[in-house]
Amino acid sequence: MQxxxxxxxxxxxxxxxxxxxxxxxxISPHLGSLKKNLDIHLQTIEKAKKKNADLLIFPELSLTGxxxxxxxxxVSLIPEKDPIFKKLKAESQELSLVxxxxxxxxxxxxxxxxxxxxxxxxxxxxxxxxxPTFGMFDEARFYAQGKNFHTFPTPFGKAGMMICRxxxxxxxxxxxxxxxxxxxxxxxxxxxxGTAQAEAYETSQMWEIMGEAISRFSTVFxxxxxxxxxxxxxxxxxxxxxxxxxxxxxxRAKYIDQDFLLYEIDMNEVREIRKKWPYKRDDKPEIILxxxxxxxxxxxx
Amino acid sequence: MKINEPFVEKVLTAxxxxxxxxxxxxxxxxxxxxxxxxxxxxFLVSKALKSTNTIALILPYGKSFSEDVKDAQExxxxxxxxxxxxxxxPMVDAYYSRFPTKNRIEMGNKMARERMSILYDHxxxxxxxxxxxxxxxxxxxxxxxxxxxxxxxxxxxxxxxxTQIRQxxxxxxxxxxIMKKSPSAGLWEGQTDEKELxxxxxxxxxxxxxxxxxRMPKKDIIASGFKTEAIDKIIRLMxxxxxxxxxxxxxxxxxxxxxxxxxxxYDWDR
Numbered sequence: 001m002q003x004x005x006x007x008x009x010x011x012x013x014x015x016x017x018x019x020x021x022x023x024x025x026x027i028s029p030h031l032g033s034l035k036k037n038l039d040i041h042l043q044t045i046e047k048a049k050k051k052n053a054d055l056l057i058f059p060e061l062s063l064t065g066x067x068x069x070x071x072x073x074x075v076s077l078i079p080e081k082d083p084i085f086k087k088l089k090a091e092s093q094e095l096s097l098v099x100x101x102x103x104x105x106x107x108x109x110x111x112x113x114x115x116x117x118x119x120x121x122x123x124x125x126x127x128x129x130x131x132p133t134f135g136m137f138d139e140a141r142f143y144a145q146g147k148n149f150h151t152f153p154t155p156f157g158k159a160g161m162m163i164c165r166x167x168x169x170x171x172x173x174x175x176x177x178x179x180x181x182x183x184x185x186x187x188x189x190x191x192x193x194g195t196a197q198a199e200a201y202e203t204s205q206m207w208e209i210m211g212e213a214i215s216r217f218s219t220v221f222x223x224x225x226x227x228x229x230x231x232x233x234x235x236x237x238x239x240x241x242x243x244x245x246x247x248x249x250x251x252r253a254k255y256i257d258q259d260f261l262l263y264e265i266d267m268n269e270v271r272e273i274r275k276k277w278p279y280k281r282d283d284k285p286e287i288i289l290x291x292x293x294x295x296x297x298x299x300x301x
Numbered sequence: 302m303k304i305n306e307p308f309v310e311k312v313l314t315a316x317x318x319x320x321x322x323x324x325x326x327x328x329x330x331x332x333x334x335x336x337x338x339x340x341x342x343x344f345l346v347s348k349a350l351k352s353t354n355t356i357a358l359i360l361p362y363g364k365s366f367s368e369d370v371k372d373a374q375e376x377x378x379x380x381x382x383x384x385x386x387x388x389x390x391p392m393v394d395a396y397y398s399r400f401p402t403k404n405r406i407e408m409g410n411k412m413a414r415e416r417m418s419i420l421y422d423h424x425x426x427x428x429x430x431x432x433x434x435x436x437x438x439x440x441x442x443x444x445x446x447x448x449x450x451x452x453x454x455x456x457x458x459x460x461x462x463x464t465q466i467r468q469x470x471x472x473x474x475x476x477x478x479i480m481k482k483s484p485s486a487g488l489w490e491g492q493t494d495e496k497e498l499x500x501x502x503x504x505x506x507x508x509x510x511x512x513x514x515x516r517m518p519k520k521d522i523i524a525s526g527f528k529t530e531a532i533d534k535i536i537r538l539m540x541x542x543x544x545x546x547x548x549x550x551x552x553x554x555x556x557x558x559x560x561x562x563x564x565x566x567y568d569w570d571r
Contacts, residue, residue, distance in 0.1 A: 230315075
């Protein structure tokens with residue numbers, strides 16, 4: 001175990017070993033059962049280990065299920081103190097993990113959160129900023145709103161995370177791009193709508209369009225992990241995918257069915273594509289920042 | 302309005318399987334009238350579950366609707382379902398011998414609730430989950446008996462308009478004879494939905510689709526060629542039947558009240 005985490009550390013520091021195996025766990029969590037969901041996580045981790053995955057990503061609220069409503073406070077976790085996280089942290093000695101959960105931060109504030117675990121530690125927690133509250137969605141009623149989009153170093157390069165609706169705001173992706181992300185990870189619990197097509201819900205296309213645009217114009221790897229299964233008749237659409245920094249879809253999981261997607265990526269492609277398409281070099285965050293301040297200052301109360 | 306039939310079939314069969322699994326049922330049970338909706342339900346259930354785990358109850362009132370009963374029996378035979386035909390006339394007649402009426406709607410509603418009662422009793426005896434067969438058109442218009450044919454545990458067909466059910470039926474291979482039947486609530490013989498509503502289903506569904514799915518304002522629907530009276534009638538039916546689609550209101554007295562701020566999902570801890 002030690003040897004492997006040591007290897008990861010070296011690999012992160014030099015750049016010679018730039019390939020990594022990413023696994024996406026397109027699962028169907030139980031609604032409101034931490035215990036059953038932890039079992040699903042541990043089984044999937046075993047599977048990913050056998051396949052020598054370096055990074056295993058779970059969908060939004062993978063430890064709890066999505067339609068929690070008043071269960072939010074009942075299934076919330078404090079990662080630093082929680083026995084479930086203790087187990088997951090131990091597992092992350094062997095492979096890095098991304099999980100979705102309800103986080104209690106400060107007393108009585110509950111967030112729809114995602115944690116990146118690696119080398120036995122929590123490297124970063126992202127708290128969902130864009131809480132969909134319209135039509136079939138009611139998140140702002142139950143969750144506190146996250147306030148930031150950070151990038152953070154990982155053994156594979158600089159990463160950024162978003163949760164579901166965050167990813168449909170291109171401003172959020174821009175912040176990760178400006179923050180130097182090389183890989184953007186999106187955890188999702190996106191229900192499908194529209195059944196005019198043969199293979200997938202019409203809304204699956206919306207996520208793929210965003211995946212293509214953001215990966216291509218940010219020249220980053222874009223990894224999107226969606227869940228499947230039904231909750232109160234809502235049908236989560238699956239179709240998890242990986243785009244390379246050239247904006248090409250290189251892997252996609254099944255639509256609507258459970259799946260386990262494993263794909264080897266070469267993080268060095270970020271460097272290679274940026275020689276050809278210098279969007280990152282030519283980015284002008286200072287100008288955008290100042291212009292945005294001027295725009296916002298004109299808003300009426 | 303157009304659906305992709307194989308995709309919808311896949312979604313609905315997955316839904317039936319998953320819901321049964323979540324609630325620890327192996328068997329599904331439903332009322333089979335011989336009409337289009339319950340026949341489509343039968344076809345879907347037979348694809349989702351083992352035929353021995355699929356129970357169709359055929360519940361005629363005496364000798365009425367004998368053609369439909371024959372069709373229902375033929376469907377369950379063809380699909381290899383477990384089926385049982387139970388005449389509801391002794392129970393219904395026993396009641397009406399004490400409280401006679403000539404009101405056809407009241408009688409039809411009573412019969413629908415008698416069927417519901419038998420369905421729930423058999424659901425318990427057989428340990429089978431009840432599948433509903435109300436389509437989106439009926440649900441929106443309130444064209445069903447509350448606590449009667451509208452009663453169920455899950456409703457696989459509830460987001461498909463009648464015209465979409467027809468599309469799906471064609472794909473599933475529902476026999477021509479059933480496809481061609483005039484849609485009927487079956488409250489009395491000779492009743493057809495279209496006659497009673499004074500509108501045909503294609504128009505009803507188009508208007509509902511524009512109102513509900515597209516949220517189109519009335520004036521724009523009129524501009525697209527539909528009659529004001531038809532639209533008004535549909536809106537009135539929707540408003541007047543909202544009570545059939547909701548739990549009854551509870552006056553809020555405490556700090557946490559069912560239906561107000563006691564908020565848990567149907568699939569709570571499933």
